[in-house]
Amino acid sequence: MTTSGLHYTVSVPDPDSHHCEVGLRIPDAAALGDRIEVAMAAWCPGSYLVRDYARFVRDLRAEGPDGAALPVTKVTKQRWRIDRNGADEVVVRYRVYGHELTVRTCHIDDSHAFLHGPAIYLYVDALRDRPHEVALRPPEGRDWAVHIGLPKHGDGGHRAANLDELLDCPVHMGEVDVYELTAGGSPARLVVWGGFDADGVAGMDQLTADLATIVDTHTERFGGPPYDDYTFMLMLAPGAYGGLEHRSSSANLNTPYAMATKNDYLDLLELLSHEFFHVWNGKRIYPAGLTPFRYDAEQYTRCLWVMEGLTSYYDRHTLRTAGLMPVARYLEKLAADQLRLAYTPGRAEHSLEESSFDAWIKLYQATELNANSTVSYYLKGGLVSLAMDFEIRRRTEGTHSLEDVLRQLWSDYGAKALPYPEAVQPVFEKATGIGMGEFFDRFIRGRQDPDLTVELATAGLELRTTFDAPQIADGTELPWLGIAIKHGTRVTTVLDGSPAAAAGVSPRDELIAVNRRRVRTDSGLRKRLALRRPGDRVELALFREGRLHELEVELAASPPTRVEIAGIAAPSAAQKAFYAAWLGEEHPCSDAVIAGFTSYRYL
Numbered sequence: 319m320t321t322s323g324l325h326y327t328v329s330v331p332d333p334d335s336h337h338c339e340v341g342l343r344i345p346d347a348a349a350l351g352d353r354i355e356v357a358m359a360a361w362c363p364g365s366y367l368v369r370d371y372a373r374f375v376r377d378l379r380a381e382g383p384d385g386a387a388l389p390v391t392k393v394t395k396q397r398w399r400i401d402r403n404g405a406d407e408v409v410v411r412y413r414v415y416g417h418e419l420t421v422r423t424c425h426i427d428d429s430h431a432f433l434h435g436p437a438i439y440l441y442v443d444a445l446r447d448r449p450h451e452v453a454l455r456p457p458e459g460r461d462w463a464v465h466i467g468l469p470k471h472g473d474g475g476h477r478a479a480n481l482d483e484l485l486d487c488p489v490h491m492g493e494v495d496v497y498e499l500t501a502g503g504s505p506a507r508l509v510v511w512g513g514f515d516a517d518g519v520a521g522m523d524q525l526t527a528d529l530a531t532i533v534d535t536h537t538e539r540f541g542g543p544p545y546d547d548y549t550f551m552l553m554l555a556p557g558a559y560g561g562l563e564h565r566s567s568s569a570n571l572n573t574p575y576a577m578a579t580k581n582d583y584l585d586l587l588e589l590l591s592h593e594f595f596h597v598w599n600g601k602r603i604y605p606a607g608l609t610p611f612r613y614d615a616e617q618y619t620r621c622l623w624v625m626e627g628l629t630s631y632y633d634r635h636t637l638r639t640a641g642l643m644p645v646a647r648y649l650e651k652l653a654a655d656q657l658r659l660a661y662t663p664g665r666a667e668h669s670l671e672e673s674s675f676d677a678w679i680k681l682y683q684a685t686e687l688n689a690n691s692t693v694s695y696y697l698k699g700g701l702v703s704l705a706m707d708f709e710i711r712r713r714t715e716g717t718h719s720l721e722d723v724l725r726q727l728w729s730d731y732g733a734k735a736l737p738y739p740e741a742v743q744p745v746f747e748k749a750t751g752i753g754m755g756e757f758f759d760r761f762i763r764g765r766q767d768p769d770l771t772v773e774l775a776t777a778g779l780e781l782r783t784t785f786d787a788p789q790i791a792d793g794t795e796l797p798w799l800g801i802a803i804k805h806g807t808r809v810t811t812v813l814d815g816s817p818a819a820a821a822g823v824s825p826r827d828e829l830i831a832v833n834r835r836r837v838r839t840d841s842g843l844r845k846r847l848a849l850r851r852p853g854d855r856v857e858l859a860l861f862r863e864g865r866l867h868e869l870e871v872e873l874a875a876s877p878p879t880r881v882e883i884a885g886i887a888a889p890s891a892a893q894k895a896f897y898a899a900w901l902g903e904e905h906p907c908s909d910a911v912i913a914g915f916t917s918y919r920y921l
């Protein structure tokens with residue numbers, strides 16, 4: 319078969335070895351000069367960390383059409399130079415090791431092969447706009463189904479229009495269960511590997527029905543499916559969690575116990591809803607800073623809050639308005655987000671734009687400094703999206719909402735395959751007809767927190783920042799140090815401005831005693847502290863780099879550990895209308911607490 323495009327063969331002859339074998343045939347090689355460079359991606363769109371996929375490439379060699387070996391020289395950590403020696407067609411062969419079960423790495427074992435595009439395909443810069451074809455070969459003698467978000471082409475192959483599309487299409491081969499979804503107007507399916515442990519609160523009929531509702535709701539919002547065919551790849555393994563969006567598929571990880579409780583199940587739906595929403599926001603609606611993709615080094619945008627913040631708001635809000643998530647659970651998760659944000663001192667150091675820009679060195683690289691030096695554009699981005707939705711609804715008297723911005727981004731940019739400008743504020747203003755300079759100055763370019771108490775009052779809801787009931791039952795305040803601990807009593811984070819920071823407690827210290835009494839566990843430490851009062855001085859003993867240290871700490875009062883959201887007894891007509899338009903059901907007209915969330919993450 320001759321073609322002007324590149325042709326890959328990906329086979330998994332021995333999955334137990336955790337390797338796949340890749341062959342790349344480069345046609346018309348003479349046009350590329352005497353030497354051809356092939357490269358492996360350093361990172362993948364949607365996940366902002368240099369992962370150096372070349373780490374897992376082995377036994378790379380090149381040959382001409384007659385099978386004669388061609389000289390190969392490695393020129394950078396991820397780039398190889400091949401001397402063509404006059405050959406007009408070059409074939410590169412290599413193996414890739416994959417034994418890490420995440421949505422952005424390869425995982426190959428005796429039951430399946432999940433192959434992440436940027437981790438398996440070498441590319442040729444000069445040919446990236448040509449068609450890229452791939453033939454996928456599961457191991458012989460095994461009943462493995464093959465799934466990839468690319469149209470079939472030729473004899474058992476698939477064809478991508480260009481390199482970007484190829485890299486955006488993960489491959490899943492393996493023992494899977496497939497559920498076709500009748501939804502969204504184009505074929506879609508759920509492919510499950512690993513299997514749920516049991517049906518629990520839902521079962522597969524429920525899951526496929528709810529997923530169809532999610533697909534329909536997101537698709538209706540944007541006026542139809544922009545894909546021909548869509549695959550939810552869902553891999554289940556204990557302790558697994560994560561998702562990565564693609565244009566015609568998504569890779570999702572969860573646990574086999576995801577249907578054990580209603581809340582676990584709703585979290586699974588939220589994950590699938592999130593990745594599917596990216597079909598538009600993220601994959602087709604994307605900022606200028608990320609185009610064209612360059613796979614060999616970091617690429618910068620200040621707009622990840624648009625991609626992830628708006629998506630974090632609508633993944634869950636859609637579950638509510640589609641009737642899949644009860645109001646109480648929706649507001650409980652909102653309360654949890656509010657509390658998490660309050661416990662992030664780094665929100666004073668990074669705006670949403672700054673946190674987007676620095677994702678490479680902050681959000682994607684967990685360090686002991688992160689809580690103090692950055693804020694998640696998912697977390698704060700979701701809350702700011704809510705505030706923005708409320709602002710738009712308020713100022714336009716309910717004629718517009720944040721959804722109009724999404725539709726504007728789609729019609730002006732996504733549908734036309736154009737990136738939106740990094741200075742995106744005018745798009746928000748065009749969609750809503752209101753000036754948003756002050757809002758962007760405060761919450762997007764600036765570092766202010768959205769005031770959810772004020773926002774929710776518009777909907778006839780009262781947000782209270784308070785304390786967990788057992789904490790205040792006897793009228794006493796809980797003392798606190800301002801640290802997070804893990805693995806027994808090992809300090810992982812010391813919050814800026816906390817008593818622990820003032821006393822010199824450091825990340826990685828191992829606390830061993832309070833007032834000379836031994837502590838071994840998180841709960842043990844909490845009990846010792848609960849016997850003290852704010853203002854008390856306690857002696858902490860700890861090991862630091864193997865040496866014993868003793869410090870005196872003056873305990874402060876614990877900041878609030880609980881956020882509650884209650885109704886109000888007599889909402890105005892405007893509040894009732896706002897509530898119904900936002901949450902899709904009637905205001906309860908009661909001041910009972912609807913939802914609350916408690917966190918003792920820091921002590």
Ligand SMILES: [Zn+2]
Binds near residue numbers: 563
């Ligand atoms: Zn996302």
